[in-house]
Amino acid sequence: MSKEVAVLGVGMHPWGKWGRNFVEYGVHAARAALADAGLDWSDVQFVAGGDTVRNGYPGYVAGATFAQALGWSGAQVASTYGACATGAQAIDVARARILAGLCDVALVVGADTTPKGFFAPTGGERQQDPDWLRFRLLGATNPVYFGLYARRRMALHGATLEDFARVKVKNARHGLANPNARYRKEVTIEEVMASPVVSDPLRLLDICATSDGGAAIVLASMAFARRHTTRPVRIAGVSTVTPRYPNTVIEMPNFATDSAAGAPPPDVPFRDSIARGAYEQAGVGPEDLDLAEVYDLSTALELDWYENIGLCKPGEAEGLLRDGATALGGRIPVNPSGGLACFGEAVPAQAIAQVCELTWQLRGQAAGRQVEGARVGLAVNQGLFGHGSSLVLKA
Amino acid sequence: MPAAHPSRAESAPVSGAGAKPRKPAVAGWFTGDEGAPALLGSRCTACGSYAFPKETYACRNPRCGSSALEETPLSRRGRLWSYTDNRYPPPPPYVAGDPFEPYAIAAVELEREQLVVLGQVVRGVGVDQLQVGMEMELVLEPLYEDDEAQYLVWKWRPLAGAPAGRTRGDGTRGGAA
Numbered sequence: 001m002s003k004e005v006a007v008l009g010v011g012m013h014p015w016g017k018w019g020r021n022f023v024e025y026g027v028h029a030a031r032a033a034l035a036d037a038g039l040d041w042s043d044v045q046f047v048a049g050g051d052t053v054r055n056g057y058p059g060y061v062a063g064a065t066f067a068q069a070l071g072w073s074g075a076q077v078a079s080t081y082g083a084c085a086t087g088a089q090a091i092d093v094a095r096a097r098i099l100a101g102l103c104d105v106a107l108v109v110g111a112d113t114t115p116k117g118f119f120a121p122t123g124g125e126r127q128q129d130p131d132w133l134r135f136r137l138l139g140a141t142n143p144v145y146f147g148l149y150a151r152r153r154m155a156l157h158g159a160t161l162e163d164f165a166r167v168k169v170k171n172a173r174h175g176l177a178n179p180n181a182r183y184r185k186e187v188t189i190e191e192v193m194a195s196p197v198v199s200d201p202l203r204l205l206d207i208c209a210t211s212d213g214g215a216a217i218v219l220a221s222m223a224f225a226r227r228h229t230t231r232p233v234r235i236a237g238v239s240t241v242t243p244r245y246p247n248t249v250i251e252m253p254n255f256a257t258d259s260a261a262g263a264p265p266p267d268v269p270f271r272d273s274i275a276r277g278a279y280e281q282a283g284v285g286p287e288d289l290d291l292a293e294v295y296d297l298s299t300a301l302e303l304d305w306y307e308n309i310g311l312c313k314p315g316e317a318e319g320l321l322r323d324g325a326t327a328l329g330g331r332i333p334v335n336p337s338g339g340l341a342c343f344g345e346a347v348p349a350q351a352i353a354q355v356c357e358l359t360w361q362l363r364g365q366a367a368g369r370q371v372e373g374a375r376v377g378l379a380v381n382q383g384l385f386g387h388g389s390s391l392v393l394k395a
Numbered sequence: 396m397p398a399a400h401p402s403r404a405e406s407a408p409v410s411g412a413g414a415k416p417r418k419p420a421v422a423g424w425f426t427g428d429e430g431a432p433a434l435l436g437s438r439c440t441a442c443g444s445y446a447f448p449k450e451t452y453a454c455r456n457p458r459c460g461s462s463a464l465e466e467t468p469l470s471r472r473g474r475l476w477s478y479t480d481n482r483y484p485p486p487p488p489y490v491a492g493d494p495f496e497p498y499a500i501a502a503v504e505l506e507r508e509q510l511v512v513l514g515q516v517v518r519g520v521g522v523d524q525l526q527v528g529m530e531m532e533l534v535l536e537p538l539y540e541d542d543e544a545q546y547l548v549w550k551w552r553p554l555a556g557a558p559a560g561r562t563r564g565d566g567t568r569g570g571a572a
């Protein structure tokens with residue numbers, strides 16, 4: 001059990017389209033997490049910031065940006081970026097410092113302010129940058145990749161537009177009581193299917209929005225935690241794996257997959273390997289889970305995740321959904337927070353927000369969306385350019 | 396930088412007197428032969444792995460790592476792995492026409508290279524005419540134009556008369572996603 005760290009406090013700034021400086025959201029979340037932990041900012045020995053690439057230089061040095069805004073305290077600092085996996089990397093850096101005995105208390109913060117509409121690459125003429133080139137030559141927005149996965153799922157497993165809509169209906173219901181969710185409104189299957197097509201087969205309500213938001217957690221060594229509380233929620237595994245060559249699934253922002261002509265594909269495909277890394281560290285498997293928070297960039301992608309994290313075999317996700325197994329009250333609720341369907345995406349905060357939700361669930365504090373008796377939870381996420389992100393938390 | 400006011404090419408390609416010169420929208424990614432164009436990738440002569448866009452420094456197979464890479468044209472035909480479309484104009488640096496004309500995007504699996512490569516689908520072919528598993532062929536088409544030139548890019552089109560192929564359901568090449 002020596003590889004575990006305690007989650008002493010969690011906090012968020014509500015997701016929305018607030019249009020303010022991302023630093024505000026981060027500081028708000030950090031203060032909430034410190035208050036939740038019963039600690040003072042001056043107790044924090046190490047700050048890990050999750051970077052944002054949409055807010056200029058302060059976003060590239062997020063750790064120091066948040067530290068300055070909280071008031072310089074001399075804490076050591078790191079800033080990390082891994083696209084949507086940014087938060088998991090920041091958590092992993094903090095965890096490693098704690099487990100190495102270099103500090104007892106660490107603060108992890110991520111926040112973002114996003115523009116309206118499609119995410120776009122940073123400006124300029126950058127012929128060497130695949131993220132720029134995919135927009136220039138293909139117009140391949142993020143929903144284009146989501147659309148490709150969704151259509152593939154329909155062709156391979158017989159998923160239907162109703163199945164995709166059912167994911168949205170479920171998550172919208174989950175998020176109704178979540179005070180940090182941006183969208184708190186029930187939708188019907190018909191409303192989802194009647195919303196405008198963005199990238200066929202995906203409709204507007206199948207695709208997550210881009211949001212402003214912030215999330216923070218206070219991590220501590222188990223020894224420190226025992227002096228402050230009786231039964232802290234623990235992080236038992238953090239997976240930040242990269243793919244193994246050849247990665248045979250097309251991945252943002254690439255133009256092509258790797259080639260399997262010179263080397264066989266790995267036994268475990270990339271997306272399956274992400275949660276597996278966290279399971280192995282935590283000594284648990286999918287059968288031990290009470291809930292999961294998965295990265296529903298699209299409704300169809302949530303179904304892929306059911307299989308990738310081992311809740312069912314390939315092709316069985318639609319059945320799991322239709323049976324209600326992944327709804328609150330079901331065998332294995334997925335996205336009780338409401339997921340990205342209710343939050344939208346605030347990139348560097350997202351993996352940290354997943355940990356906030358798991359912590360509230362494992363403490364029994366998720367009012368209105370509580371998974372009764374939850375003891376083990378999984379968060380999984382993926383960042384473009386080949387970033388895995390998964391954590392296992394235990395009560 | 397392209398000229399000040401690039402716009403999406405709105406008409407079928409024309410040639411002859413008065414036509415703008417045609418240039419590749421990106422240098423070195425495909426052959427200029429408009430009759431039988433091909434993407435230009437790389438092949439590792441040590442392990443046989445391909446890459447697109449071409450790798451020039453070292454093979455990305457970690458059990459190889461050779462620098463014996465050769466530029467090679469990729470297969471001009473493949474099977475449709477999946478497809479989607481853009482109903483709304485992508486943000487810059489995409490050069491979207493006004494009014495915007497939706498277009499399809501294809502992911503095509505090349506058998507010899509054992510990789511999947513993206514491309515726009517030719518104008519006039521929408522998602523209703525596509526089916527996973529069908530055979531596709533590479534062509535060149537204008538992507539956008541400015542005052543000086545028309546800029547070409549590779550696109551996929553269904554092979555004329557090709558019956559839709561079978562979807563691979565074994566999950567070994569890509570699986571569900």
